[in-house]
Amino acid sequence: MSQYYYLVATLPFLQYETEEFISSDEFLERCAEQCTASDVAVLNSVRYVPEHAETSPIAVLNTWYMFERGLRNALARLRGASLSEDVEKYLRIADNGGDGTHVGGVEELARNALAETSPLRGEQALQRARWDMLDNLEAGHHFDLEKLIVYLLKLRVLERNRKFNREDGMRVFEETYDKITDSFFDEDSDD
Numbered sequence: 278m279s280q281y282y283y284l285v286a287t288l289p290f291l292q293y294e295t296e297e298f299i300s301s302d303e304f305l306e307r308c309a310e311q312c313t314a315s316d317v318a319v320l321n322s323v324r325y326v327p328e329h330a331e332t333s334p335i336a337v338l339n340t341w342y343m344f345e346r347g348l349r350n351a352l353a354r355l356r357g358a359s360l361s362e363d364v365e366k367y368l369r370i371a372d373n374g375g376d377g378t379h380v381g382g383v384e385e386l387a388r389n390a391l392a393e394t395s396p397l398r399g400e401q402a403l404q405r406a407r408w409d410m411l412d413n414l415e416a417g418h419h420f421d422l423e424k425l426i427v428y429l430l431k432l433r434v435l436e437r438n439r440k441f442n443r444e445d446g447m448r449v450f451e452e453t454y455d456k457i458t459d460s461f462f463d464e465d466s467d468d
Contacts, residue, residue, distance in 0.1 A: 280420045284311045291431050293408045296439075301432040308425060316422050323426055325433040329369050337414045337423040340380065341430060344410050347377025348403065351387035354378075381410050397441060407434055 284307065289298060299307075309317050319335065326349075327342035346369045357364030370376055378384055386406045393399035411427050411434070418424040 279313050279316060279422065281312060281422075281425065282420045284308065285420045285424055285428075288428060291428070291435065293405065293434075295435060298432060298435050301429055301436060304429060304432055312422075312425070316425070319422060320425060320429060323429055325430060325437075327369070330371050332371055332373070335423065335426065337418065338426055340414060341410070341426075343371065343375065343377040344380045344383065345377075345407070346371065347380045347383040348387060348406070350376045351378050351384045352391070355387055355391055381406075381413075400441065401438075404434055404438055 287307075288304075289295075291298060305317075305320060308320050312320070319338075323338060324331065324342075325345075327346055331342055333339040333342060350368045353364045353367050356362075357367075368376055386403065390399040390402040390406075393402055408431065411431050415424065415427040418427065
């Protein structure tokens with residue numbers, strides 16, 4: 278297994294609160310220059326959200342996929358139960374039949390996120406749980422492919438976090454509000 282001492286040593290340190298960081302695309306470009314072709318192929322295939330039944334032979338990535346799948350399944354079940362809706366058709370089940378809800382206490386994480394006072398706070402709780410899971414997955418990996426996989430996933434968490442800001446939220450709210458009021462007034466003018 279390849280060791281990437283120089284590459285890892287040159288990467289900026291990431292914390293959950295980090296506001297300035299390299300993009301995941303820039304990270305993948307650096308990896309393309311310094312990693313083996315097979316490791317670059319693995320990194321390019323890493324998904325933040327796994328495909329329906331996606332698994333991986335790489336333990337760190339497979340655990341991430343099970344965790345994320347389980348978290349999404351737990352959220353779907355809880356939301357479905359509150360709406361008296363059958364959600365089985367929406368669940369993501371792995372090839373081995375598992376739904377991932379046994380990994381990392383995802384049912385409790387989902388329950389806590391849904392109990393938050395706002396959707397934004399709930400999403401922030403989920404993002405923090407994802408980060409904590411990645412911290413756990415990183416343990417024992419310092420200069421190997423698994424370290425790079427976790428780093429890439431952390432960048433994707435930070436990129437997603439960056440999308441949650443007041444200005445964008447207000448812009449989306451105003452656009453939605455305008456569409457609703459426009460359609461309401463358009464219906465009134467037909468009378």
